[in-house]
Amino acid sequence: MANLSKLAVNDGHGENSPYFDGWKAYDANPYHPINNPNGVIQMGLAENQLSYDLIEEWILKNPKASICTNEGISSFKDIAIFQDYHGLPEFRHAIAKFMGQVRGNRVTFDPNRIVMGGGATGASEMLMFCLADPGDAFLVPSPCYPAFDRDLRWRTRMQLIPVPCSSSNNFQLEKEALEEAYEKAQQANIKVKGLILANPSNPLGTLMDKDTLTTLVNFINEKNIHLVCDEIYSATVFRSPKFVSIAEVINDPNVVCNKDLIHILYSLSKDMGLPGFRVGILYSYNDLVVACARKMSSFGLVSSQTQHLLALMLSDEKFVARFLEENAKRLAKRHKLFTEGLEEVGISCLRSNAGLFVWMDLRGLLREPTLEGEMKIWRIIIHDVKLNVSPGSSFHCSEPGWFRVCFANMDDHTMEVALQRIRSLVDQKKESSVKSEIPVVKDNKKSQKSLHLSFTARRFNENVIMSPRVMSPHSPLPHSPTVGAST
C-alpha cells in the first residue's frame, strides 16, 4: 500500500457526499429532446447559455483576435510563449475595463491589481493561501456556495464558519448573527481572519444593498479582519435594484475603511458564460496580497491563447455594452417564464433579480421539516420527476425545504419540458392530497406510477432545532455536493 497524504486519504473534497447522487442520476440518463425525452434534465448547473450567439457573432467579425486564423496567425508565436504571471498587459486592461463597465462605470479598477487564477476556484484558493494559516477561519453567511469547502478550505486547511440566515427576513444577513458567530469563534479560541460573501448571492439570486454592505465594512474594519466579496454574478442582474459593488462602497468618502482588508473575486464563467476558459480574477486593494497572489498565479495561469482572445473582445466597449444589455434582457425573460410557470401551480420562489437560478420554496411538500424530509423529496424530484435540482442543505441552508433550480443552462423547449414535469408533480400531489404518506421510492420505473406526495400544508417552523452539523459556528462546513463542475 503506497503511503499517500492525509488530503488524498481523507475525504475533505466532498465528492462522496450524498448530493453526488443527483449528478450521477443526470450523467447516467441525460435528457435529450429526441434521443432521450424521458431523461433527467440538468437544473443543477449554473451556466449561462442564453447569449452565445452574441459572442460567436463578435468572433466571426474579429478574426484577428484569434491566433489560429489567417488574420491572427502572425501573433501565434508571441502568444504561445507568453507565460508571465502578470498576464498580457492588454488582458489585464481589458478585464479592469470590463469590471468597470459591468458596474455601470461608477467605479474604476486598476489593471495592476488584476491577478489571474485558474477560474474563480483557483483565484479564491489563492486568496485564502494569502490570508489564512491552517486552522484560521472565515465567516460565511449561509446558505452559501457549496464548493467554498473545496475552493477555500480543502488544501489551505483553513476553516469556514457558517453564519445562518433565515427565511424570516428573506435570508438577509443580520449583524447580530455575524457578531454571535464571531464571538463564539473567539470563545473557542479560533482565529477569525475574515468574512466572505457572494454578492449577488449564490444560491439566492439576491443582492446586498448599500446599507448592508456598509454595515459589513464597519464590522470587519472594527475587528480588523478581511472582507472577501465574490462578485462573479455581477453581470447577471436582470432587473432593479442595481448591483452595488463593494468597490463602490469603499469609494464612498463617508465610509471609513482600511482598504487593505478588501478583496474582490471575479470570473468570466457566469457573466460571459465562459466557464471552460477558466478565467478567475482576484482584485485586491492590498499591495502585499497582490504581490503574493501574483506569485501563486503560476499554479493556474489563464491560457495565453484565451487571454489574447478575451483581451480584444472585452476591450470592445460597444460590444460589451450590447452584450450586457441583451444578456440581462434574456435572463429577465427566462426568469419570468420560469417563475410564472411555477406560480401557476402554486410554487413560489424567493424574490430575486440576479443569478442563473431561483431559490424554490418546497417547504410545503415536506412531510417533516428536517434534513431527512428534504432529502426524501429531493430524491423523488431526481428519480421520478427527473429534474436534477440542488437541495438547500447542499448550500448549508439551515432551513429544510428550499431548492436551487438553474434556468439558464437550457433552451426554451427544455425549460418548457421541465415546467411540465413540475406541473405533473403538483397535479399528482393534489390527486393524492388525502393521503399522508410519502412512499419510499425504490424502483424508478414502478414508482413513477405510484408517486403520491403528501399535500398536508406542513409549513416550516422557523424555530425548529437544526442539525448541529449545519448550525454550529465551530464545526467546519459539511461536504460539498459539487464535483465535476463549479456551479
Place this chain on the structure above:
Amino acid sequence: MANLSKLAVNDGHGENSPYFDGWKAYDANPYHPINNPNGVIQMGLAENQLSYDLIEEWILKNPKASICTNEGISSFKDIAIFQDYHGLPEFRHAIAKFMGQVRGNRVTFDPNRIVMGGGATGASEMLMFCLADPGDAFLVPSPCYPAFDRDLRWRTRMQLIPVPCSSSNNFQLEKEALEEAYEKAQQANIKVKGLILANPSNPLGTLMDKDTLTTLVNFINEKNIHLVCDEIYSATVFRSPKFVSIAEVINDPNVVCNKDLIHILYSLSKDMGLPGFRVGILYSYNDLVVACARKMSSFGLVSSQTQHLLALMLSDEKFVARFLEENAKRLAKRHKLFTEGLEEVGISCLRSNAGLFVWMDLRGLLREPTLEGEMKIWRIIIHDVKLNVSPGSSFHCSEPGWFRVCFANMDDHTMEVALQRIRSLVDQKKESSVKSEIPVVKDNKKSQKSLHLSFTARRFNENVIMSPRVMSPHSPLPHSPTVGAST
C-alpha cells in the same frame, strides 16, 4: 496593518533571491538586433522557439481545430461551457497518444490516467498535495530545477532534500549518495515520502540510462516510497542515446515494482514549445492519486479552447511524427553550433543530448572555487558581457563554476551575437592572463573596457567543503531564482 498568512509574509517563494538580478538586468535592458544591439541577451529561459513554423502551418491547414474560425465556430458553445475536470475525452486521448509517440511507441499510456494541471507547475504541486503532508520530504538529485522549491514545497509545506551529484562522474546520481541522504533524513526523524527526478535533466541536458532507472526503481520499491519522474523534456532529445521513460522500465517483466509508487509529470511547454498554453499533465499508476489529483484539477484546468485545439493537433500522427523529427534536427543543429562555438574559445560543456540548454563549465574562470567566486563571475557575465545565464548555485549545484545556458529561445543571429560576446570575454581574459585580480565591477560602461579576468587555471577541487546550506540533506533547499517564468 492587515493580518496576512505566514505564506504571504515569509519569503518561501524565493522571488527576492539574488538570482533575480539576472532577470532584472534583462528586463531593464533587453537585447534587440536593431533597437538595442547592446542589450542583455536572454539565455536564462528554457524556451523552444525553433519549430513554431511547423505548428503555424498545421493550424492554417486545419481551421476546424479552432473554435474561432468560420469552420470551427459551430463548436464554440460546447467548448466554451466545458469545465469537466476529467478534460475533453479527445484531449486526454490525444495527450496519451502523443506521450506514446514521443517515447517511440515503445510504451502506451492510458487516457484515463491523464490528469490535467495548470502547467507542470500546477501538476507537480497537485502531486505533492497527494503524496506528502506538511513536513514530509522528497529526495531530489542536485543540480535540479530551481522552481521545484516553489512548485513542490511552497504551499504544500513539504520539504526537499538534495542528493548532491558531482562532476567527477558527470553528475550522475549515485546509489550511495541516495542511501546516505535517506539515512540521514531518517536519523533526523524526517519522513521521506519519495524521490523526484527530472529525466532528461534540467539543467544538465543528460539522460538517465535504463540501468540507473532500474536501480532507482529498486531503491524506492525497497523503501516503499514514491518515484516521481519529471519527463517534460522527453521530446527534446536530439541525438542518441534514446530516451528511456520510466514507463518503459516498469513495463519490463524483469523489474519488480509496486506501480502504485510511480508517477510521471509531463507538459507541452518544452516539447511543443507552448508554455503560454499552460498544459501540465500528471500521469500516475496509482488509482487513488489519479482520483485525488483529478479533483485538484479544478484549481488549474487547461482552457477548453486550448484543449480543443491540441486535441486535434496531437492526434494527427503524421504531423506529430514530422514535428518530432524536424524539431530534434533543429535542436541538434543549434546545439552543435553553440557548443562548437564555445569549444573554439576553449569553453567546454557537460556532454549532453537533450534539453534546451547546455551546462557550461567556467570553473577555470573562477578566482576561488566558492559560491562567492561563482557569483562574481556571474555578475560580470550579466552586467558586462550582457548575457543572462543561470549560475549553478541557483540549481542547488554543490560545485561552483557551472552555468546553465539556454540556446533555443532565440534566432540564429542572436545566437551568433551571444557567441561573439563570449569570444570577446575569453579574448579579454587571455590578454589579461598575467594579472591575478578580478576587478570589482561597478560601472557597467567603464568596466567593459577594464574587464580583466584571472586566467590562472585554478581547477575546482572536488573535495572542497561546500556551504552547508547547499549540501545539508536536512535543510530545505534555498530559494529559487525563477520568478515570472517557469524555466
